[in-house]
Amino acid sequence: MRKKVMKLVVTFHTTSDAMAMEKICKERSVPGRLIPVPRAISAGCGLSWCADLTDREQILDVMKDVGIEQEDVHECLV
Numbered sequence: 649m650r651k652k653v654m655k656l657v658v659t660f661h662t663t664s665d666a667m668a669m670e671k672i673c674k675e676r677s678v679p680g681r682l683i684p685v686p687r688a689i690s691a692g693c694g695l696s697w698c699a700d701l702t703d704r705e706q707i708l709d710v711m712k713d714v715g716i717e718q719e720d721v722h723e724c725l726v
Contacts, residue, residue: 655705655725661692666697668716682698
């Protein structure tokens with residue numbers, strides 16, 4: 649079993665927002681990956697963006713730049 653570490657987890661209102669996040673992050677080489685929402689978090693959509701805590705500003709800047717709205721931003725063990 650893989651050891652859990654603290655990560656930044658961004659949740660979305662809709663699946664289409666999560667999919668748009670994955671597409672724009674791949675295009676712009678933004679670190680992270682799409683994962684199922686961790687059980688410790690309740691979210692409107694079942695997908696979330698997971699990245700290192702140090703990448704928080706870059707991720708939020710990209711989202712603001714392209715108009716993707718997050719539901720919430722969490723720091724949790726993943």
